[in-house]
């Protein structure tokens with residue numbers, strides 16, 4: 001429901017930046033509510049929750065190494081490499097005037113095992129958390145046991161009586177479907193009919209049941225949630241308000257700290273860290289930003305990125321209304337080719353934390369996604385899905401803003417990390433189409 005003109009005018013008067021947002025122009029918003037760590041009120045989760053989540057990942061490592069051979073070399077830890085992308089940095093500086101002085105890194109979650117996207121953090125974590133809880137309650141396991149037992153027929157037989165439901169346009173469904181089916185759960189994925197066919201096929205091949213909805217994605221989630229909760233042994237993974245997804249994502253920060261140490265990258269007052277995170281409902285960028293703030297405090301500066309057609313978290317935080325408003329209220333269509341980013345309404349859980357921790361949000365046009373896809377492919381040989389490239393616009397956009405000045409930052413020795421959120425599972429033909437589209441734009 002689009003607001004009446006009178007109401008819209010009121011919003012515009014209070015928040016003039018809404019006008020270019022409604023006009024679908026790319027904008028940079030700097031968060032006036034950003035808090036220093038020593039000014040933070042208590043949040044819905046804390047550092048111990050993140051450390052608990054890291055321990056759960058550790059307990060399940062033997063199971064994951066056993067079930068997913070691609071995680072054997074990391075002993076069952078699901079993690080992605082951090083790669084220096086100096087060729088791309090030079091290209092961005094030379095051709096696009098990015099003015100990056102420090103190092104530029106790509107955090108390659110496109111290579112994450114199991115799901116080939118950032119959802120291998122949140123989605124897999126939430127299912128493991130649920131499985132552990134059921135097994136503990138049933139007295140099948142204790143936390144001191146070797147979790148290789150989760151691979152046994154006895155456990156798979158046990159989990160068969162439970163159903164996990166999830167609403168997804170793609171990547172979240174894939175992660176839940178793959179890990180859920182591996183554990184033995186019945187998994188139902190509720191998708192809009194326009195979700196990519198290859199994702200539905202892949203899910204079905206893993207044993208998940210795919211329900212398609214003709215209407216919009218909101219309807220798929222609504223019905224999926226209702227059907228799952230109404231069934232006696234049903235558990236719904238709720239992207240719009242999940243704490244577990246959030247904590248699963250947050251653990252990335254602890255791992256990144258080690259990777260930066262290995263690269264001899266300092267993070268302190270003279271060496272600020274800038275991180276650019278593609279944003280859908282805000283769970284993955286919110287969870288990771290929360291984790292990074294626990295690890296690096298005020299020295300890390302996290303920015304979210306949304307498509308100009310889907311600025312859900314931007315509008316939610318800018319107005320302070322969070323999940324109470326959606327982009328359609330402001331006449332914005334939520335149509336974008338950035339698959340994981342096509343979200344009209346932000347996560348309530350993540351927004352209540354991000355509103356104090358995110359440094360800012362910028363939006364960009366879909367064509368830019370394809371352009372960056374081609375640039376990265378040409379200069380690094382790395383192929384991402386379109387939504388995952390959006391962070392590459394970050395350094396130029398933020399360095400050109402007043403952010404550093406406002407916060408008294410010297411960015412000469414800053415490190416920039418672009419979070420690449422997905423790509424590994426995209427079929428070759430689709431990827432070729434994306435690449436050619438981007439090539440035509442440079």
Ligand SMILES: *Cc1c(COP(=O)(O)O)cnc(C)c1O
Pocket residue numbers: 117118119171172278279280281282283284285339340341343385387388421422423
């Ligand atoms: C889901 C997803 C995101 C955004 O995560 P949210 O938790 O929805 O904010 C970004 N990129 C890709 C590739 C995704 O699949």
